[in-house]
Amino acid sequence: MNNVLWARMHGGATHFPIALLIVSVFFDHAGFWWQNNPRRRDFIVVGFFSVTIAAAASFAAVLSGLALSQGKLLGTGAMALHHGFVWPAFSVLVGLATWRLIVRERATRRAFASYLVLATATAAAMIAAGFWGGEMALGR
């Protein structure tokens, strides 16, 4: 397939997991800290579905990215920085979504707090990966 098509597919596909993970972390934090809010459970549900869909969408982003870079796992310069954040973020995101799918709403507060710390770090890594991806695609 044409590289321009892969570039457009990757550009489109990457924004879903980035945005959904940020949304998930935001609502999970709201559900965690805002304990007396009657909508607390709704916040956690939004966080759950967002992270699950983000993980599913991340496969499309990763595969289109690999096709675009012709299978480069690291590369050089901006691409190395992009991949340096992508691989940990992708791997941990899939793990986080799996944990949420299994535990659902039965997590202890301590376990959910640990999850939130990891999810926030993953979102930060995902944003960094997006930044370096943008540097490659757009220059300045």
Place this chain on the structure above:
Amino acid sequence: MKNSLQQKGFALALISSFAALALAFVGAGIFEPAKAASLITKNKPSVPGQSTLAHQGRTLFLQNCAHCHGEDASGDEGPDLHGVKKTDERIARIITNGIKGEMPKFGAKFSDTDVRALTAYIRSLVPSMGFSPSESAATLRPNKP
């Protein structure tokens, strides 16, 4: 009960994390061009002297351009830069302003010195002649009278 479920979830999360990475590595193998093709390099990587402007250009090139033009500048997604038939001004203008729909602009990222260094590096790239060393030796041998 909750703890055992969380532990089970943690174990499965760990497995799925590694499985996702393994899938990415397998995917990389699928999308990687044939190894044989990569062994036949069209152009040897050009490494200019340590103190030259071109050497600074090469460092910038590897950080910002190699993912499209290839580490040896022999082309990947972007074109081969060996033996470019454009003036230095034109090369500098392309780096600064980009090419719409093809190449991003780097005008705000690179200083004038950076652009000059990159231009010098591109100028230092010797075009490939496309023949083997033995053939080239035969070609370069002076004709007998």
